[in-house]
Amino acid sequence: MFPAKFEYYAPTTVNQAVALLKKHRDAKVLAGGHSLLPTMKLRLAQPPVLVDIGKVKGLAGIKVAKGGATIGALTTHATIAASKDLRKQCPAITEAAALIGDMQVRNRGTIGGSLSHADPAADYPAVMIALGAEMKAVGPKGARTINASHFFKSLMTTALKPSEVLTEVRLPPHQPNSGCAYVKFPNPASRFAVAGVCAWIALDAKGRCAKASIGITGACATATRASKTEAALRGKELNEETIAAAAAQAADGLDCLSDIHASAEYRAHLVTVLTARAIQQAVARAK
Amino acid sequence: MAQLKLTVNGVIYEADIDPRLLLVHYLRDTLGLTGTNVGCDTSQCGACTVLVDGLAVKSCTMLALQASGSKITTIEGLKQDGVYHPLQQAFWDNHGLQCGYCTSGMIMTAVDFLKHNPHPTEAEIRHAIEGNICRCTGYHNIVKAIKAAATQMADNRPLQRPQGQV
Numbered sequence: 001m002f003p004a005k006f007e008y009y010a011p012t013t014v015n016q017a018v019a020l021l022k023k024h025r026d027a028k029v030l031a032g033g034h035s036l037l038p039t040m041k042l043r044l045a046q047p048p049v050l051v052d053i054g055k056v057k058g059l060a061g062i063k064v065a066k067g068g069a070t071i072g073a074l075t076t077h078a079t080i081a082a083s084k085d086l087r088k089q090c091p092a093i094t095e096a097a098a099l100i101g102d103m104q105v106r107n108r109g110t111i112g113g114s115l116s117h118a119d120p121a122a123d124y125p126a127v128m129i130a131l132g133a134e135m136k137a138v139g140p141k142g143a144r145t146i147n148a149s150h151f152f153k154s155l156m157t158t159a160l161k162p163s164e165v166l167t168e169v170r171l172p173p174h175q176p177n178s179g180c181a182y183v184k185f186p187n188p189a190s191r192f193a194v195a196g197v198c199a200w201i202a203l204d205a206k207g208r209c210a211k212a213s214i215g216i217t218g219a220c221a222t223a224t225r226a227s228k229t230e231a232a233l234r235g236k237e238l239n240e241e242t243i244a245a246a247a248a249q250a251a252d253g254l255d256c257l258s259d260i261h262a263s264a265e266y267r268a269h270l271v272t273v274l275t276a277r278a279i280q281q282a283v284a285r286a287k
Numbered sequence: 288m289a290q291l292k293l294t295v296n297g298v299i300y301e302a303d304i305d306p307r308l309l310l311v312h313y314l315r316d317t318l319g320l321t322g323t324n325v326g327c328d329t330s331q332c333g334a335c336t337v338l339v340d341g342l343a344v345k346s347c348t349m350l351a352l353q354a355s356g357s358k359i360t361t362i363e364g365l366k367q368d369g370v371y372h373p374l375q376q377a378f379w380d381n382h383g384l385q386c387g388y389c390t391s392g393m394i395m396t397a398v399d400f401l402k403h404n405p406h407p408t409e410a411e412i413r414h415a416i417e418g419n420i421c422r423c424t425g426y427h428n429i430v431k432a433i434k435a436a437a438t439q440m441a442d443n444r445p446l447q448r449p450q451g452q453v
């Protein structure tokens with residue numbers, strides 16, 4: 001299998017890439033290519049122009065500071081999974097990265113590419129929503145920041161405009177007495193998430209839940225937030241019962257997908273089970 | 288057409304290619320390096336694994352142009368001065384193959400893996416090759432071979448060829 005014909009450009013700066021995207025409205029951005037190329041080989045996507053940002057300098061790398069962490073769009077899953085600094089501050093993202101595909105896929109796939117592609121079964125979106133990450137997008141009018149809550153619009157659709165390039169992901173600074181975790185039920189063949197949940201929990205001085213933020217992926221057409229569970233946890237003492245009661249509401253109101261891998265009912269069930277596990281792990285890390 | 292320049296097994300190549308040419312087809316069809324196989328063609332089976340700047344990558348899921356400026360190593364590039372790489376030798380010695388179709392991919396993945404984890408446990412080896420599928424299900428000897436190569440590389444013992452081997 002090989003993709004349909006396309007014009008190929010390899011800019012070396014973000015501005016060059018943006019200019020190319022402005023000129024070629026149907027162009028697609030190519031990063032590691034591990035989401036886009038498979039869809040192009042199956043001819044599900046047939047972009048007439050590819051703008052390969054793989055040679056753009058300065059888009060790969062992780063910086064962890066007191067003010068938060070920044071991850072360049074071209075940073076590979078393998079690099080994220082192996083980052084000790086990142087694991088210390090926010091283990092959910094290194095956990096998610098380590099669970100993506102396999103070693104070869106992690107060596108080549110990038111966080112920016114995965115987020116821009118917005119596959120409903122991708123792992124990062126749940127983490128981005130739970131952690132309150134921000135995406136930096138550069139377009140013809142300059143840079144703007146998009147909060148994760150507004151980034152994932154629908155199936156394979158993000159808030160990015162056709163002429164914008166996602167250049168960086170920013171994670172907020174670590175808060176004392178907070179913890180996060182990502183757990184998923186992977187498809188045994190592809191390792192994509194049949195369902196995946198990321199929980200971020202902050203505790204107050206008495207050890208009760210001060211704030212909860214929970215992102216769900218794999219279950220629906222796009223990653224979403226478990227608002228009811230978040231509300232149910234707030235102010236509560238966190239024990240097995242309260243966590244189970246809150247997690248039981250995680251799939252309420254979700255329009256779960258039904259496909260060859262799992263029925264909507266099964267996905268909804270997985271969401272509640274995984275939510276409880278993610279909260280438990282996050283709480284253990286917050287203490 | 289677009290200009291490609293890359294290094295494969297230490298040799299610099301330049302070519303004018305169709306942008307949609309995949310790395311695996313460039314290696315196999317243009318350079319004749321058919322040791323790298325195409326298996327599933329959907330980035331799942333790992334038969335097409337090569338090293339791109341030292342990292343194991345599925346070459347069916349990479350445009351040849353994306354490898355521009357990179358150093359590629361294929362299974363043909365592992366043998367040094369007529370001596371097999373310890374992993375090649377260990378696959379031979381431990382019969383780490385049945386039909387052999389997945390073998391080059393398994394070995395290339397293991398080359399990258401052992402660089403990061405020179406003393407792996409059996410569980411770590413099995414996890415590392417999750418992106419390589421052996422449809423003969425010959426995993427037992429593959430894992431044994433990787434373990435044997437790791438031991439030998441860590442000890443840095445000189446290679447001993449079994450008698451009669453060419």
